[in-house]
Amino acid sequence: MKRYYKLILIVHILVLMLIGCSKVDGTEITESSNFETTKILTEKEYTPEDTKSKTIQDSTSSTTADEIESEFFQTLEVHFFDVGQGDSILIKNGDYNMLIDGGSEAHGSYKYLQDYNITHLNYVIATHPHEDHIGGLVEIINNIKIDTIIMPNVTHTSVFFDKFLTSVAFSEAQVLQPYAGNSYDIGDAGFTIIAPVSDSYQNLNDYSIVIRLYHGENSFLFTGDIEAISESEIINSKQEISADVLKVAHHGSNTSTTEQFIKVVSPDYAVISCANNNSFGYPHFEVLQRLRANNIDIYRTDMQNSIVISSDGKRLSFNQDPDNMLTADTLYITENGTQTLVQPTNSLPTEPTTTPCEIAPYIGNSNTGKFHHYYCSSVDEMNPNNKVPIFNRNSAINQGYVPCKICNP
Numbered sequence: 001m002k003r004y005y006k007l008i009l010i011v012h013i014l015v016l017m018l019i020g021c022s023k024v025d026g027t028e029i030t031e032s033s034n035f036e037t038t039k040i041l042t043e044k045e046y047t048p049e050d051t052k053s054k055t056i057q058d059s060t061s062s063t064t065a066d067e068i069e070s071e072f073f074q075t076l077e078v079h080f081f082d083v084g085q086g087d088s089i090l091i092k093n094g095d096y097n098m099l100i101d102g103g104s105e106a107h108g109s110y111k112y113l114q115d116y117n118i119t120h121l122n123y124v125i126a127t128h129p130h131e132d133h134i135g136g137l138v139e140i141i142n143n144i145k146i147d148t149i150i151m152p153n154v155t156h157t158s159v160f161f162d163k164f165l166t167s168v169a170f171s172e173a174q175v176l177q178p179y180a181g182n183s184y185d186i187g188d189a190g191f192t193i194i195a196p197v198s199d200s201y202q203n204l205n206d207y208s209i210v211i212r213l214y215h216g217e218n219s220f221l222f223t224g225d226i227e228a229i230s231e232s233e234i235i236n237s238k239q240e241i242s243a244d245v246l247k248v249a250h251h252g253s254n255t256s257t258t259e260q261f262i263k264v265v266s267p268d269y270a271v272i273s274c275a276n277n278n279s280f281g282y283p284h285f286e287v288l289q290r291l292r293a294n295n296i297d298i299y300r301t302d303m304q305n306s307i308v309i310s311s312d313g314k315r316l317s318f319n320q321d322p323d324n325m326l327t328a329d330t331l332y333i334t335e336n337g338t339q340t341l342v343q344p345t346n347s348l349p350t351e352p353t354t355t356p357c358e359i360a361p362y363i364g365n366s367n368t369g370k371f372h373h374y375y376c377s378s379v380d381e382m383n384p385n386n387k388v389p390i391f392n393r394n395s396a397i398n399q400g401y402v403p404c405k406i407c408n409p
């Protein structure tokens, strides 16, 4: 049976590749044609009820609170690898390993997995089809034994995604679709799928699989590249999302990590994965400011290389101290038509300051070399990968961008 579904997947990939060849721009988001495959395979999944009762049994098999207190947990390690501009996170718990994303093809995490002698991954989560998340997974899937790959029900027209699908099809792994509420064991830890909550989105980033990992009293929330839309859906879904550690969404972009989301997750620590001096200006200053204003310690792969957090089920320990300097590019904010220069600062506002603009006032297109007002209709149609937030007009001109003829920025 399994071979039959793999065959369907391979046929779908061939069809996808043919369709892909006829597209000029890699912007299209469509319902995945491998939907049938993944849907059927999901029947093997645990139901939330199964897992819940299992977890409850595990933790209440001892009779007294004292005994639960003294319950022994294996050391769980969460490695946020420095993969330049991208995400790749390894979760190691005894003999159990799982990986969330693999970085880009050029800066994938396979070399790190080799350093740690990882020859088997119980789970691989491919959060969403962008290259900085799935590009590096190809080498990993081709070389490491994987039991289960969880990936969202969406496809993307790009050479990298085609390569990724091909590696998935030829691997022995079973492929599952994410359903919010489903939980899985990983040694004495477990994780629950929190998002995607809906079936379809305009922005590929919102398809990102969000998971909450729990280990004894400790918890982590991994958010892929979700935008504010998925964040508010998650809040409205009333799922348990409180976490000690938040993997900040979308490399610290100001299009996510809203004040409301921070309040509900209520983390003590935040990890941002992005490249030093990346062209997007990640992490955005406002995000750093919001995190610090909520008294959250910040860890950054662009400033500190790989971040490793260990959990003994009760306490968390880190391989280094946080970097709470609000180091970001200078930023112009527009308020009542007046532009003000904001200097990054280490001092925290005692009161929340007037909200800076929610998004960059200009968006450059790295593909066409044009720049637009953020509200220009062409911005909506732009491939998210080509969008470059620009905070003032002069820097757009200095970077060689040409003003759009429609919106005249």
Ligand SMILES: [Zn+2]
Residues within 6 Å of the ligand: 086, 087, 130, 132, 133, 225, 250, 251
């Ligand atoms: Zn990304």
Ligand SMILES: [Zn+2]
Residues within 6 Å of the ligand: 128, 130, 204, 205, 225
């Ligand atoms: Zn993305």
